[in-house]
Amino acid sequence: MAVETLAARLGRDLDAEGFPVVPLGGVTSIGRFLEVLGPRGLGLDVAGLCDAAEEHWFRRGLERAGLGDAPGRADMERRGFHVCVADLEDELIRAAGAETVRQVIVDEGEWRAFRTFRNQPAQRERTVEQQLHRFMGTHSGRKSQYARALVRRLEPARVPRPLARLLADATA
Structure with a gap:
């Protein structure tokens, strides 16, 4: 994608x-x-x-x-x-930056799901980048969804x- x-x-x-x-x-x-x-x-x-x-x-x-x-x-x-x-998710998160990825999650209508996810005990000690990475893999089709959304938001020099x-x- x-x-x-x-x-x-x-x-x-x-x-x-x-x-x-x-x-x-x-x-x-x-x-x-x-x-x-x-x-x-x-x-x-x-x-x-x-x-x-x-x-x-x-x-x-x-x-x-x-x-x-x-x-x-x-x-x-x-x-x-x-x-x-x-992996590609890691590359895209680093390229876009955590704040941009968070905004993409808001734009995709999943901020509430992400907020719930990051408050789970297993996620609390992880960095925000680790949480974002894991969140992308928790739902079927989410990796493709965010690959598309993040690539659309990236500045050409940050690909x-x-x-x-x-x-x-x-x-x-």
Whole structure:
């Protein structure tokens, strides 16, 4: 959702440009996708975005698909695969800042739900950034909802590096 929203903000239609966004349905699917779409399959140029905790899955998938032997992060980036510091939600929260994220929650009509959430005993000792991050994952569809809303609010210079680099890789 974040990639497509950012592309639209920049006046781009990735499908029309021949760079469709394909959700994996889970990180363990990366190897299968790369086998089908990459050099041993359809021979398409592929790129991707992953969380830091998923990096080893992407490295193994790239290696198995014939895209390099256990590539390091720099090699992954040269191949178009970018790693978020923790995950995309973390990147977006840091880029937008806690106050902007709070305002987005208000704009999305969920301030009351967030206020209730952050008052739960398990949340009280967490930083506001940790609370915001966890809140985004507590409801089905919320990660996509906030990815779209936060990308719409970001100043172009504040777009997280992995997201900006991925979109830059998707050029003709």
